[in-house]
Every structure is written in structure tokens, then in C-alpha cells.
Amino acid sequence: MSEHALAPSADAVLIGEAMTGGYGGADILHSCTIAVEKGEIAVIVGPNGAGKSTAMKAVFGMLKLREGQVRLNGEDITGLSPQARVRKGMAFVPQNANIFPSMTVEENLEMGAFIREDDFSGTMKQVFELFPILRDKRRQAAGELSGGQRQQVAVGRALMTKPTVLMLDEPTAGVSPIVMDELFDRIIEVARTGISILMVEQNARQALAIADKGYVLVQGRNRYTDTGEALLADPEVRKSFLGG
Amino acid sequence: MDPLNAIVALTNFVLIPALAYGSQIALGALGITLIYGILRFAHFAHGDIMALGTAVVILVTWGFQAQGIGLGPLPTALLALPFGIAATILYLLAVDRTVYRFYRKVKAKPMIFVMAALGVMFVTNGITRLVMGPSEQRFADGERFIISVREFRDWTGLAEGLALRSAQALTIVVALIAMVLLFWFLNRTRAGKSMRAYSDNEDLALLSGINPERVVVITWAITGTLIVLAGTLYGLDKSYRPFTYFQLLLPFFAAAIVGGLGNPMGAIIGGYVVAFAEMGITYAWRRVFTHLLPEGWEPTGLMQILPVDYKFAVTFGILVIVLIFRPTGIFKGRTL
Numbered sequence: 385m386s387e388h389a390l391a392p393s394a395d396a397v398l399i400g401e402a403m404t405g406g407y408g409g410a411d412i413l414h415s416c417t418i419a420v421e422k423g424e425i426a427v428i429v430g431p432n433g434a435g436k437s438t439a440m441k442a443v444f445g446m447l448k449l450r451e452g453q454v455r456l457n458g459e460d461i462t463g464l465s466p467q468a469r470v471r472k473g474m475a476f477v478p479q480n481a482n483i484f485p486s487m488t489v490e491e492n493l494e495m496g497a498f499i500r501e502d503d504f505s506g507t508m509k510q511v512f513e514l515f516p517i518l519r520d521k522r523r524q525a526a527g528e529l530s531g532g533q534r535q536q537v538a539v540g541r542a543l544m545t546k547p548t549v550l551m552l553d554e555p556t557a558g559v560s561p562i563v564m565d566e567l568f569d570r571i572i573e574v575a576r577t578g579i580s581i582l583m584v585e586q587n588a589r590q591a592l593a594i595a596d597k598g599y600v601l602v603q604g605r606n607r608y609t610d611t612g613e614a615l616l617a618d619p620e621v622r623k624s625f626l627g628g
Numbered sequence: 629m630d631p632l633n634a635i636v637a638l639t640n641f642v643l644i645p646a647l648a649y650g651s652q653i654a655l656g657a658l659g660i661t662l663i664y665g666i667l668r669f670a671h672f673a674h675g676d677i678m679a680l681g682t683a684v685v686i687l688v689t690w691g692f693q694a695q696g697i698g699l700g701p702l703p704t705a706l707l708a709l710p711f712g713i714a715a716t717i718l719y720l721l722a723v724d725r726t727v728y729r730f731y732r733k734v735k736a737k738p739m740i741f742v743m744a745a746l747g748v749m750f751v752t753n754g755i756t757r758l759v760m761g762p763s764e765q766r767f768a769d770g771e772r773f774i775i776s777v778r779e780f781r782d783w784t785g786l787a788e789g790l791a792l793r794s795a796q797a798l799t800i801v802v803a804l805i806a807m808v809l810l811f812w813f814l815n816r817t818r819a820g821k822s823m824r825a826y827s828d829n830e831d832l833a834l835l836s837g838i839n840p841e842r843v844v845v846i847t848w849a850i851t852g853t854l855i856v857l858a859g860t861l862y863g864l865d866k867s868y869r870p871f872t873y874f875q876l877l878l879p880f881f882a883a884a885i886v887g888g889l890g891n892p893m894g895a896i897i898g899g900y901v902v903a904f905a906e907m908g909i910t911y912a913w914r915r916v917f918t919h920l921l922p923e924g925w926e927p928t929g930l931m932q933i934l935p936v937d938y939k940f941a942v943t944f945g946i947l948v949i950v951l952i953f954r955p956t957g958i959f960k961g962r963t964l
Contacts, residue, residue, distance in 0.1 A: 470837060478835075484828040487821070495825045498818075499837035541836070 395458075397422050397580045398474070398549045400443040403452035411450065412438045413604040420549065420580045424596035425571065427612065429588035429625065435604035436584040437479070437553055443582065444476050444551060445469050457548070471499060475547035479554045482538035485527025489518050492526050492537050496544030504544060511540040514570060532563030536570070543574070550574060552583035556590075568594050589626050592616050600625060634919035636788040640777075641915070646907040647900075648796040648865055651803035654899030655858035656876060657883035658810065658892055659851035665827035665890035666847045667728065669741030673749040674855065675877035677716065679870040680752050681852065682859030683760040685712030686767045686868060693769065701771035701794070705860050712860065717852035723748055724848055732844075749874075756870045764869045768795060788919070795864040806857055807896060810850065814892065819846055827890060878940055879906070882947040888957030897958060905946055906939045 399419035406412035412435045420426040428436045441447050443454055445466045454462045456472055466476065484492050493511060497504040512519040515536040521529060526537045535555055542550055555571070556564040564587060572594055575581050585591035592598045595612030600621060608621055615621050656674060663671040688708035698704045727744050736744075773779075774797050777789030814820040819842075826833040826843045834840065859873060866872075883902045887894020913931035921927070934942065950957065 467834060467837060470835060476835060478832070481829055482832060484825045484832065486828050487824055491821055491824075494818075494821060495833070495836050495838070498822060498825075541832075 396420060396455075398443065398454075398456050398582065400439070400454045401452055403439065403442045403449050403454070405442060405447055405449040405451070406438070407447055411604065413442055413449075415452070416442075416601065416604055416606055417609075418443060418582065418599055420582045420597070422548075422580055423575055423578045425575050425581045425583070425594055425612075426597045426599065427588075427591045427595035428582070428584045428599045428601060429591060430599075430601035430607070431625065433603075434601040436601055438604070439599075439601060440551055440553055440582065440584050444474065470545060470547075473545075473548040474551065475542035475545055475549065476551045477535075477538045477542045477553065477555060479557055483526045483534055483541065486525055488523050489526050489529070489537055489540075490522040492541050493518075493544050496541035499545060507544055507546055511543055514543075514573060515540055530563075532559045532567065535559060535563075535567060539567075539570070539574070543579075547579060549580045549582060552581065554584050554586055556585065556587055564590065589616070592626075629922055630787075630919040633786055633788040634916045636780075636784075636786055636790050637915045637919065640788065640790045642904075642907050642911050644792060644796055646903045648799040648861075649907065650900035650903030651799050652858050652862045652865070652899075653876070653879045653883050653903055654896040655803055655806060655854045655861070656880040657887070657895035657899050658807075659854045659858075660880050660884040661887070661890055661892055661895040662823075662847055662851055664884065666823060666843060667732075667741070669738050669745060670881070671851075672742060672745040672877065673723075673752055674880055675874040676749050676752040676756060676870070677720065677852075678855045678859040678862075678876065679868075679873035680719065680756045680759070681712050681716035681856035682863055682868055682873065683756055683870075684715040685709060685856060685860045686760070686765055686863070688712065689767045693767075699770065703768055703770040703795070703798070703864055705767055705864060706798075709856065709860055712856045713853050716856050717849050719752075720848040720852045721845065724844065753870065753874065760870065762870055764867050765863075766867055768864045770794065788915075793865070795861070799861040799865055802857060802861060806854060810854075810892065813850075823847065875940065878947075879903075879943045882943045882950075886946060886950050886957055888959040891957070891959040894957055894959040901958075902943055902946060906942045909933045909942045910936045910939045 396419040401417050402415045403413050403417070404411055404415055416435070416439050418426065418428060418439055428439055430436050438447065442449055445464055449462060453460060456474065461469060461472060464472065484495060487495070493508050497507065517533055518536055518540055521533065526534060529537065539552070539555065552571070556567055559567065568590060571581060571583070583591065592612040592615050598610060598612045598615040599606060600608040600615065608615060608618065610618070656678065660671055660674055663669070685705055685708045688711045689705045692698065692704045692707055697707065699707055727748060728741070731741055731744055771794050773791060774794050775790060775792040777791045780790045814824055822833070822838045823843050823846060825836065826838055826840060862876070879902050883898035884895045885898070886901050887896070887898030911932065914927050914929065917931055918926045
């Protein structure tokens with residue numbers, strides 16, 4: 385299979401094209417391209433140290449690119465800070481420390497909507513519909529919830545800005561398999577509402593199963609890019625990255 | 629045996645003074661805890677800022693008194709409070725601009741912040757000396773007692789008297805109002821919630837679009853208000869002396885740490901814990917026990933665990949015990 389079996393289409397919602405850069409020292413990403421289309425789920429997988437999270441952080445503006453470009457809805461946002469990107473419609477759920485632990489679930493969601501001047505009660509209702517458990521626990525401190533519930537709070541907080549792209553950094557890290565399945569179901573539901581999703585995952589097999597598009601990175605380079613289904617079926621990908 | 633007299637004596641000599649003193653400490657400790665939660669450093673200039681802010685209140689009070697402006701039975705200082713608070717907030721913001729903001733920008737280590745705060749402490753101390761001098765000042769006026777010992781004895785016919793000074797009552801009432809307003813602000817308003825969010829998770833707060841400089845300004849404004857309230861009430865209740873105010877730093881920190889650094893409710897509880905411990909351990913309990921024990925059993929000694937001069941040793945002891953056995957405080961706060 386060629387390296388770029390599916391070249392990103394020009395009308396991708398979010399595209400980080402030929403990104404090269406690192407955290408000051410040597411480059412971690414080498415001409416790496418990540419794109420996500422409207423309402424689709426794109427998953428970045430790869431071995432440890434492949435630069436999966438770095439690629440996502442680069443797309444979000446958390447590290448400086450030496451080369452390459454990030455475009456959101458066709459607009460070049462390469463020079464924008466993460467905060468400015470949030471205002472442009474990107475939302476990011478970090479892997480760790482992604483909630484306000486001493487604040488209630490409801491307050492966490494309110495803080496997610498901090499930049500909104502309009503009435504956000506409708507969005508909060510949608511989040512509660514998506515994660516019914518949060519409605520029951522809305523007066524409870526988010527730090528007291530279980531790991532899976534916290535992830536729901538984190539995703540809910542990010543959704544409060546009504547983003548066009550939701551980026552998740554290993555949303556299922558440290559949760560049980562049952563909770564993981566449930567989280568993936570919810571992520572599919574979010575994508576169905578038209579929000580594009582870009583996520584980094586350790587659980588490659590399960591993540592590719594729900595992905596419209598998968599990016600297999602190795603040492604900061606695109607190794608395989610295809611639909612999730614095709615990657616799962618590819619014997620080479622299976623052998624090298626999915627454990628047979 | 630006369631338990632009623634014992635209760636009256638205890639209330640008069642321990643409960644009421646400790647409640648007032650505890651309220652003053654709580655107001656100071658709230659500032660320490662807020663600054664620690666938001667700006668993440670130990671604000672050692674707190675006591676001297678209190679001295680400076682209160683100095684402004686005293687000067688304005690004297691001005692009002694000279695012109696014959698007063699509040700009748702209430703102390704004139706209440707009228708001067710807004711001036712002192714405004715001046716203190718401006719001073720704190722100026723210090724933040726010139727000193728702390730730089731260290732925030734370069735993401736300095738907490739220890740460097742503490743050293744900077746120490747410098748601010750010395751400078752503030754010097755300014756206070758220039759403006760007020762080092763000696764004791766009195767500025768209380770208005771009605772001195774709500775209940776005096778003589779009145780109380782006449783009403784009740786008890787051997788023990790009970791006095792409630794207006795400064796004590798005022799302290800408790802004002803502190804209560806300030807605390808209620810503070811909690812309303814922190815829990816119900818958007819700005820207050822953004823402060824808590826910033827204290828909880830700085831990075832996520834930034835991602836959520838919360839402006840850190842705004843949070844910092846609000847924090848200084850609240851701290852300035854609380855500290856001038858504390859200083860003025862302390863001055864009315866006891867007396868004003870810059871060095872005494874500097875020394876209050878210890879109970880402030882002890883209260884904040886006992887309650888759990890970064891936790892406002894903890895700072896309040898901690899304030900009362902420290903005050904009651906100081907009062908209880910340095911009080912001569914003979915009177916109370918004389919009333920409580922059967923005749924012939926009266927204690928001959930003072931029944932005082934430590935002399936009053938050692939009240940800071942009590943606070944220090946509490947601080948050490950908490951830091952050894954429960955460094956996060958009563959409510960889980962951060963460790964220093």
C-alpha cells in the first residue's frame with residue numbers, strides 16, 4: 385500500500401499538512417500530515433514514542449512548527465495560540481488533568497462555556513443527554529467521580545463551546561474495557577451531530593474499528609493512512625501494530 | 629459549685645475574645661489561602677500590607693474626627709474603611725505590576741516568589757514606618773461597650789461579670805458578612821467561578837478562555853479588602869502597632885495551613901482553631917475551676933498552661949503538628 389493511499393481532500397475541516405517540528409530540540413514530527421473531515425472520526429495510532437500526542441498538540445498549536453501548515457475550514461491558523469484556536473471552534477481534551485476537580489460537574493461545564501456570551505443552557509442540556517450520568521451527578525465535585533465519569537466530564541466541558549472539531553488525547557487511558565466501549569459509543573454519537581473528531585489512542589484495534597480514517601505514525605512520520613476498516617484488514621498493519 | 633458563674637467567666641474571658649480574634653485571623657488567612665491558590669506562592673508581605681492599609685484607615689479616621697464627622701455609637705473608622713481598602717488595592721496592584729508579574733511571566737519557582745514577597749514585606753514595612761511611625765496608635769471612638777460588666781452584674785445578680793465590647797461584636801458581624809459575600813462571590817458569580825477554576829487547573833482554565841491577568845487582579849482586590857478589614861477590626865478591638873501586625877503573619881499562615889492551603893472554608897475554620905487554642909492555653913483557668921469544683925477543692929495555682937507571652941508558641945506548635953501529621957490540613961489543601 386502506498387504511503388498516502390488517501391490524500392486529504394481539500395475540503396477537510398481540519399488539516400495539519402506536512403508538519404515538521406518538536407519541543408525546541410530535535411524534530412519529533414517529520415512532514416506528518418493529519419486531516420479530519422466533517423462529522424468523521426480520525427484516529428492516530430502507532431507504537432510508543434511515535435509522536436501521536438505530539439502530532440495532535442501540533443495541530444492544536446501547543447508546539448511550534450518549523451515547517452508545514454494547519455488549516456481550519458480552509459483558514460491558515462498555523463500562527464494562532466491554542467486559546468485563539470478554541471475561539472475558532474477547536475476543542476481539546478488533554479490526557480491528564482482535564483477537569484476542574486474541586487468544582488461540581490455543572491460548574492465544569494459552565495467553565496467550558498466561559499468564552500460564550502450567549503445562553504449556553506441548551507448546550508448543557510445536550511451534554512446531559514449525551515452523558516446522562518452527569519445530570520445525576522451535576523452537583524457533585526468532578527474530582528470525586530470515577531475515571532470513566534471524569535472523562536465524560538472532560539469531553540462534556542470541551543463540547544460546551546460547540547466546537548467544529550473535538551480533539552481527544554487518549555480518552556480511554558486508564559479506564560476499564562467496559563467503560564472504554566461506552567466512551568467510544570458516545571464519541572460516535574458526538575460525531576453524528578456533525579462534530580469532527582480527531583483522537584489519539586493506545587487501544588488501536590478498538591479505536592480503528594470506529595474510525596473513518598486512521599493514521600499510523602512511526603517515528604513522527606505517516607506510515608499508513610487509510611480507512612479504519614482497511615487498516616484493520618491490512619495484514620501488515622495487523623502484524624506490526626495490532627499484535628497479529 | 630456554681631456552673632453558671634463558671635460559664636459566664638469562660639464566656640467573658642475566653643469565648644468572646646477568641647471569637648473576635650478568630651474572626652480577625654480568619655479574614656487574614658483567607659487572603660493567604662486565596663493568593664496561594666491562585667498565584668501559588670506564600671504571601672509573606674500579608675502582615676505588613678495589613679499594617680499599611682490600616683494606617684491609611686487610621687489617618688482618614690483622624691481626619692474625619694478632626695472635622696467632627698462621625699457615626700455616633702459606631703466607630704468613625706468604618707467610614708474610613710473604603711479609603712483604606714481602595715488605597716491598599718491600588719498598592720497591591722502596583723506591587724503586582726512592578727514585582728510579581730515579571731516572575732509570573734518567566735514562570736519563576738515558588739521559592740523565588742516567596743523571596744520577592746519578602747522584599748515587598750520589607751519595603752511595605754518601611755513605608756508604614758515613614759507614614760505612621762513604629763509606635764502604638766489608638767483610633768477607636770464611639771460607644772465602647774454593648775454590655776458592660778457592671779450592667780451585667782446588676783441584671784443577673786451573678787458574681788461574675790460579662791462584657792461585650794462593641795469592637796468585638798463589630799468584628800464578629802463584619803467578618804461574618806465578609807465571609808458570606810466572599811462565598812457568594814466564589815460559588816455563584818462567573819468571575820468567582822473562574823477564580824476557582826484557575827486555582828484548580830491553570831492549564832485547563834487557559835484552554836477554557838479564562839484570562840489569568842483578570843483573575844489575578846480580582847484576587848488582589850479581594851485580598852486587599854479582607855486584609856484592611858482584618859487590620860481595622862484588630863486595631864479597634866486591641867490596638868494598632870505595625871510590629872504586632874507583622875507578627876500576625878504567623879497565626880494567619882497557621883490558620884491557612886491548618887485549614888488546608890487554597891481552601892477558603894479551611895482558612896476560616898483554621899482561624900478559629902488557632903484563636904481558641906491560643907486563648908485556651910494561655911488563659912488562667914483558676915476562676916472557672918473555682919466555680920466548678922466543690923468548696924475546699926479550689927485550685928491554688930493559676931491553672932495556666934502557658935503565659936500569655938507564649939501565645940505565638942501555641943500557634944507555632946499547632947503549625948508544626950499539622951505539618952508533621954496532616955500536611956494537607958483539615959480540608960485537603962495543597963502542601964506548602
